Structures are given as structure tokens and as C-alpha cells.
Amino acid sequence: MQKSLERHHLLTARLASAMLFILNLISVPFQNNVNFPIGQYSRVQDVLNVQPVIPISLNEDSLEDRRSNWTSDDAPCAKYDSLRKPLLGNIRVKIDVNGPWADGFRRALRFWNTVLTANFHEEADLGACSVRIINSGPHILNHAIVARAQITEWANFQGKIAVNPGSVKEMSSAEIYAAAVNELGHMLGLKHNANIHSVMYFLDIDGTESLDNKDVLDLSTHHKLRTPIISVGFLPIQTVQSESAAEAKGQAITGSVVN
Numbered sequence: 524m525q526k527s528l529e530r531h532h533l534l535t536a537r538l539a540s541a542m543l544f545i546l547n548l549i550s551v552p553f554q555n556n557v558n559f560p561i562g563q564y565s566r567v568q569d570v571l572n573v574q575p576v577i578p579i580s581l582n583e584d585s586l587e588d589r590r591s592n593w594t595s596d597d598a599p600c601a602k603y604d605s606l607r608k609p610l611l612g613n614i615r616v617k618i619d620v621n622g623p624w625a626d627g628f629r630r631a632l633r634f635w636n637t638v639l640t641a642n643f644h645e646e647a648d649l650g651a652c653s654v655r656i657i658n659s660g661p662h663i664l665n666h667a668i669v670a671r672a673q674i675t676e677w678a679n680f681q682g683k684i685a686v687n688p689g690s691v692k693e694m695s696s697a698e699i700y701a702a703a704v705n706e707l708g709h710m711l712g713l714k715h716n717a718n719i720h721s722v723m724y725f726l727d728i729d730g731t732e733s734l735d736n737k738d739v740l741d742l743s744t745h746h747k748l749r750t751p752i753i754s755v756g757f758l759p760i761q762t763v764q765s766e767s768a769a770e771a772k773g774q775a776i777t778g779s780v781v782n
């Protein structure tokens with residue numbers, strides 16, 4: 524059985540979402556014409572016309588955009604509006620989650636520091652931070668969702684990312700880290716990428732993805748990037764290593780249990 528984790532959903536929602544994505548990715552209406560008789564052999568001719576149609580309507584991103592219009596009673600960071608600026612500068616992040624999620628987000632902040640002309644770092648003071656990572660329950664994350672970021676494009680944006688603390692039981696440290704990179708990516712203006720190897724792909728296969736050329740290009744329309752990534756246009760997320768040997772061990776295990 525494929526070990527794949529939808530970044531926001533688990534279990535049944537994972538399957539339903541994947542099916543919906545695939546159905547909308549390639550829609551192939553076909554028309555079957557049976558013509559008879561035909562030619563000198565008087566055979567029945569069975570003509571199958573297949574016409575691929577480029578997806579234009581309901582897709583994962585449009586669903587996500589609607590779902591992301593969430594709010595919570597948790598006090599926001601005072602400086603969340605700074606996420607909307609092209610030049611980010613100091614972005615202070617209040618991490619109010621524990622254990623593996625906190626580790627994953629700390630590592631994800633270091634990853635984004637290698638990408639953006641920005642300095643993401645931890646901050647305990649609500650009056651000074653821009654992003655707040657919070658635990659949440661079913662009012663924001665239904666039983667199947669592991670994490671969700673607010674989106675800067677929405678008027679009610681307050682710089683919050685909600686995570687399901689119980690989801691760590693089903694996730695490796697590499698998957699949690701990749702989910703944290705993905706959620707922060709949404710907050711930086713990125714949408715889902717159809718490339719399965721992108722960290723912005725909606726399924727998390729094994730936590731070894733990259734920012735690809737499309738992600739880098741999209742990101743450059745929102746924020747100022749560091750020169751090296753502009754020239755390379757590509758960055759594996761694991762270029763930023765985990766801090767603990769235990770987490771490195773977890774990554775090695777993840778890499779061998781993809782099926």
C-alpha cells in the first residue's frame with residue numbers, strides 16, 4: 524500500500540481528495556461511434572473518439588482557497604500584515620505547538636531563510652510576531668486535516684497556521700517538516716503545484732520534495748528571493764538538515780517505507 528499523506532487530510536479525505544484531483548486533472552469525455560457496414564469488407568467500424576480536455580474548473584487549489592477562509596478566537600500576532608510585503612525582512616514566528624510540530628516548523632523557518640531575503644525566527648511576544656502556529660481542533664481542522672494556513676489574499680488573514688496535534692502519531696518527522704514547509708509556503712503566496720516532486724504538491728509522498736522552478740517563479744512574484752535560488756531555480760527541502768540525530772534517523776526510515 525502506498526504510504527502517501529495528503530498534507531491537509533488523512534484517511535478517507537485523503538482518498539476522496541486524490542480522486543477529485545485526478546478527475547479534474549484530466550477529463551476525457553469519449554464518444555463511441557459505431558458505423559456499419561463499411562467499405563468492401565462490410566465490417567462494422569468501431570470508432571472511438573477520445574478528446575482530452577484541459578482542466579479548467581474545480582481543482583484542489585480552488586477547493587483549498589475556499590476552505591482556507593477560516594478564523595479563530597486565538598489572538599493574532601500584531602504584525603501579521605508584514606507577510607504581505609514583497610521584502611519580508613524580520614519575520615517573527617510564535618510557535619505555540621509542541622514536540623514534532625515545533626521541531627518541524629523550526630526547521631521549515633530555516634529552510635525559508637535560505638530561499639527568501641528574510642529572517643524568520645522565533646518570538647514569544649504576540650506584540651512583535653507576524654506568524655502564530657497554533658494547535659487546533661475540529662472547528663478549523665476536521666477529523667481528517669493535519670494542518671491549515673491562513674492565506675494572505677483573504678481579507679480576514681491574521682497570520683495563523685493551525686495544526687492537529689494528534690496527527691503526529693501518523694506522521695514521520697520528515698513528513699511533518701514537509702507539511703510545515705508547505706503551510707508556510709501557502710502563507711508566502713504559493714498554491715499547490717501539479718508536480719509530484721514539489722513540496723507544494725498536495726500529497727506528501729515521503730518528505731523529500733523540492734521547491735521546483737514553478738514554485739520559485741511564483742514565489743518571486745510575491746517576495747524578494749535570495750540570488751542563489753533565483754539562479755538555480757530549484758531547492759530540495761532537505762538541504763536544511765534536522766537538528767537532532769533522532770530526526771535524521773526518522774528521515775532514513777521514511778525514505779525506505781514509501782510503499
Ligand SMILES: [Zn+2]
Pocket residue numbers: 530531705706709715723725
Ligand atoms: Zn497545501
